[in-house]
Amino acid sequence: MTDSDSQTKQDNERPGEKTTLSVYNAQTGTRGQVVYRRKVHRLLKDLGFDPETVLVIQGEQLLTQDETLAPDIEVEIRPVISGGSR
Amino acid sequence: MKCRVCRGKAVIDLPRHNASFCPACFDSYLMDQVWKAIDEFEMFSKNDRILVAVSGGKDSLALWDILNRLGYHTTGFHLDLGIGGYSGESVEKTRAFALRHGLSLHVESLVQEVGASVANIADLTNRPPCSACGVSKRHLFNRAAKTLDCQVVATGHNLDDEASRLLGNILHWQDGYLEKQDPALPDEGDLVRKVKPLSRLTEKEMAAYAFLKGIDYVVHECPMSVNAKQLFYKKIMNQVEQESPGTKQAFYFGFLDRRRRFYADKEEEAPAHVCRECQSPSYTEVCTFCRIRLKVARSEQDQDVTTRS
Numbered sequence: 001m002t003d004s005d006s007q008t009k010q011d012n013e014r015p016g017e018k019t020t021l022s023v024y025n026a027q028t029g030t031r032g033q034v035v036y037r038r039k040v041h042r043l044l045k046d047l048g049f050d051p052e053t054v055l056v057i058q059g060e061q062l063l064t065q066d067e068t069l070a071p072d073i074e075v076e077i078r079p080v081i082s083g084g085s086r
Numbered sequence: 087m088k089c090r091v092c093r094g095k096a097v098i099d100l101p102r103h104n105a106s107f108c109p110a111c112f113d114s115y116l117m118d119q120v121w122k123a124i125d126e127f128e129m130f131s132k133n134d135r136i137l138v139a140v141s142g143g144k145d146s147l148a149l150w151d152i153l154n155r156l157g158y159h160t161t162g163f164h165l166d167l168g169i170g171g172y173s174g175e176s177v178e179k180t181r182a183f184a185l186r187h188g189l190s191l192h193v194e195s196l197v198q199e200v201g202a203s204v205a206n207i208a209d210l211t212n213r214p215p216c217s218a219c220g221v222s223k224r225h226l227f228n229r230a231a232k233t234l235d236c237q238v239v240a241t242g243h244n245l246d247d248e249a250s251r252l253l254g255n256i257l258h259w260q261d262g263y264l265e266k267q268d269p270a271l272p273d274e275g276d277l278v279r280k281v282k283p284l285s286r287l288t289e290k291e292m293a294a295y296a297f298l299k300g301i302d303y304v305v306h307e308c309p310m311s312v313n314a315k316q317l318f319y320k321k322i323m324n325q326v327e328q329e330s331p332g333t334k335q336a337f338y339f340g341f342l343d344r345r346r347r348f349y350a351d352k353e354e355e356a357p358a359h360v361c362r363e364c365q366s367p368s369y370t371e372v373c374t375f376c377r378i379r380l381k382v383a384r385s386e387q388d389q390d391v392t393t394r395s
């Protein structure tokens with residue numbers, strides 16, 4: 001088992017915990033189920049988002065990187081980067 | 087994570103300041119940053135009337151909210167770009183915000199002014215959409231400021247916008263643009279002063295402000311921005327920032343500190359002409375906006391002739 005495998009186990013598998021999480025991307029309007037991660041920064045890493053480029057919102061609350069995610073409430077990922085001249 | 091100031095529960099972490107804040111302390115931090123920018127660059131005073139260019143996105147709505155809270159006299163200006171559902175939503179959210187806060191808003195339509203939407207202008211004039219859009223906005227913002235008796239135009243450009251633009255300008259050594267990249271451009275003849283009070287704050291900070299204040303803004307991207315080069319420069323800047331927090335601001339603020347030295351003693355060249363079509367100051371006989379407008383009109387006439395024959 002590699003280091004990252006054991007990290008994944010610690011972060012994900014807990015007896016009796018849900019293993020998937022609903023995620024909503026507010027910019028694309030898409031919804032999906034992803035592997036549950038306890039910490040915001042781990043979820044963002046899985047999804048390939050740079051923390052500087054998104055807000056993470058759960059249950060009307062804005063979350064910092066080290067915050068623990070509730071497994072049964074949908075997480076909103078809100079990208080913040082806009083292009084073009086203004 | 088705890089708030090750096092009051093040790094309450096933090097809702098945002100700012101690696102560039104090595105700090106986290108609760109909603110109330112984040113608000114104080116953000117208002118302070120805006121105030122610093124206004125003060126440092128002497129952007130405007132309480133006697134000025136400010137035209138706030140409001141697109142319906144997070145930055146410009148937040149800017150309008152902040153200036154209003156700081157007690158400045160503002161008038162909102164929205165340009166409907168005619169980009170299908172995106173523009174519809176933008177106008178709607180801007181109007182709703184103005185109504186909710188009892189602010190005065192002036193709306194103009196690009197289709198009415200130029201005769202075509204951004205996408206059609208781009209097609210008919212062979213310009214990238216964002217370039218046609220930028221030229222039109224500059225022209226119409228200035229015209230609106232003069233008609234509505236405003237001394238200054240404020241836009242919602244943030245630190246990410248400015249740092250990524252700086253990167254693009256340096257990579258191509260665009261001296262003309264670098265010289266003018268300033269959070270406060272003074273008025274010049276018929277051109278009113280232009281300011282960017284959010285230039286000390288990142289895109290994420292502005293989105294967090296809008297969210298925490300319950301500002302209902304357009305989250306969807308303008309469909310024309312997909313290929314915008316600026317998105318690529320922003321991505322690079324953010325990658326550097328992730329490796330080394332604080333680089334973005336050091337890059338941009340460092341440039342501003344040196345800019346006057348790099349481009350010192352250069353007399354600002356005022357536009358030599360007055361556009362023969364619209365009488366606004368211009369470097370050429372006909373200004374860029376009118377050239378676009380005329381080209382659109384000609385193309386449409388040609389199309390009419392072709393369809394009739």
Ligand code: SF4
Pocket residue numbers: 083084085086167204215216217219220308309310311314
């Ligand atoms: S992305 Fe381009 S076309 Fe869309 S609003 Fe911004 S500048 Fe205009």
Ligand SMILES: [Zn+2]
Pocket residue numbers: 089090091092093094107108109110111112
């Ligand atoms: Zn606090």
Ligand SMILES: [Zn+2]
Pocket residue numbers: 361362363364365366372373374375376377
């Ligand atoms: Zn003109």
